[in-house]
Amino acid sequence: MKKFLFLMTALVMGFTASAQSLPDVKVENQEGKVVSIKEVVDGTPMIISFWSTTCKPCIMELNAIYSNLDEWLEEANFKVVAVSVDDARSVSRARSMVNNWEGYTCLFDKNQDLKRAMNVSLTPHTFVVDGNGNIVASHSGYTPGSEQKLFEEIKALQ
């Protein structure tokens, strides 16, 4: 036990984070085609949000961003990428639900390959990514109002 904790602490303290970029992992797009997550990088900053149909706070967060989107887009140029981690059980439900989020880029990570590659343990988990695909911020969990922090980070990229 102690060794394990020591190891964890050592790892946490020993390694330092660099500007991480998006991994090259394949996901499905809304049309059902397999694409690389890197294809979403087009010079526009973005919020990448991992969600699932059974994750209430995830849906609350995506709805909160949706509510503010018009106002935010007046101040900053960015896009929202919603990555569903629903597997074969609920992916068809996820495909129906994204209908409400017009303007979002919706991707489907059916075997959680992207979730694993981006070290997402719990959803919701959001990343703020610059126009070159570098991850500049990462947030776990959602409380109403915390979407403001995402917007501030997006504004800092303009």
Place this chain on the structure above:
Amino acid sequence: MKKFLLLISVLALASLASEASAQIKVGNEGQLTVALESNNNYYAKDKTLEEIGLINPDDRTRGNFGSNDYLKVDYRLGRFSAGVQLDGYLPSLYGYDAYEYQQRDSKLTAFVTKYVQWEDQNWGVRLGDIFDQFGNGLIFRSYEDRALAFNNSLAGARAYYNFNNFVNVKVLAGAPRLYDVRSKNLIWGADLSVSISDIIGWYDGMVSVEGSYVGRRQKGIADDFMLSLTGVDGDILNMVSGRANVEYKGISFRGEYAAKLNNDLYNPVLPAAKGNVVSIDLGYNYKRFSASATFRRQENMLTNIELRPLGIGGGNVMNYLPLLTRQHTYSLANLNPYRGSSVHTGGEIGGQIDLYYSIRNPKMRSKYWNFHANFSMFNTIDHEAFGMEMEGRNVWLDFNFDVERQWNKSLKTTFLYSFQRWDEEINHFDSPMAHYCRSHIFVGDVTYKFNKKHSIRVEAQYLASNDYEGDWVAGTIEYNFAPKFSFYVSDMWNCEKMQDAQYGNFFYNSLGDGDHYLLHYYQVGASFTHNSLRAQLSYGRNRAGYVCSGGVCRFQPAYTGVNLSVTLSF
């Protein structure tokens, strides 16, 4: 308790470290990422639960502390990546198959998975632990689900080649993980997908066809007298799957047929048999309306990693046959989740329909209505069990309706009604008689934002049921200080006298007829979030029941105690 305090101090240090490290850049050559997840319980004494028999102190064989931990470290340099994951059960939390079925006696268990990978433009190779699935996973899926402590990654090799987006070929082989050991059985497979729309140059929609083959070699069948009696066909099992997918202007069709070509066994009371499954997904999106429907009929398709010994829990599975009912997020709606008749019988037939409709004004994004209705129904198919012929019958039926209203930027309300009817008899005995329980569940949920930082959420639930536990009420109050803190208190109260235990859970059998306990399942908790660090501390009493994740369930025994869960990545 000491361990618990030690853990808290280490995590506090870790959070400081993550704060410091985020400011140091080491350039763009290679990237190292670390993710930690730690889920810890301290089990307290609860006299009431012990009196009723919901907790038996003798079952606490591993002491009063449990901890499921995952540490993952990955390194990436251009197209190359490598990683290692350490799973530690120190010891495991109660109620996870991962511990119940492992063969060793040691309290502390660790398991290491690792990989190296090269991802080129049109091809890729991976050596080590592989997570993958063919189609819907009906014949093969290797994945990880920490909520179930499930991980059946294949230790082996995988390669794929993609030809101009027209054709994608994938082959893999390896030995699956079974809890904390590596199975001696070998699984191998190949998957081919052909994009017809890309080949003919049709870009208005998508048409593709796919096919897969999966094999499993069960070691030592010839030497096993008991296995030979069941009619298993020898050591090699072959399975195939064919699929077709079509998408066109908001309409989608995904169909899969898969078959088990040899006599195989997954349930000790059923004879070995071949299997087959048909699965159809239909989707339709038009403006603010969307619908999806799923249908599935399956017979003897659950496929184990190891045939011997059978019945070693939910982790002994190499394919994916999830429950296709709605998974609820409200506690009372989730009190008695459908657990699937396929676990007990040779097969099931059923499906579900979801309808979504939204009223929105594109110019007023902070005001909308969302309506959602869902219906699902599952029957067993005619089968033989315990030497008896049994007719197929309905085992699950539910109807759910919820409406969400965002009134303005501050106020949001949700209302949910759920009707659920299930056959309690088949859940335990696979008896030819049916015994239907019915529940009506009502939920109201209000979120109010005072300003950009402060918000409150209040949830009230009521369940009226004729099952052995009777009626329940539940409530939650949550107060949030965005973006860092959240506090909540909740209570689930079994407000009606329990019925006799005849149709109840096995764990209630010590409860005599007429015993009267109106139990409160209370919780109080707080969470702290800072960037990618999230820590949640809670104390409360937890009901015995099924915890489901991704359509797979595990039984969670009742407990009262403190939980600390932490996730961190950087």
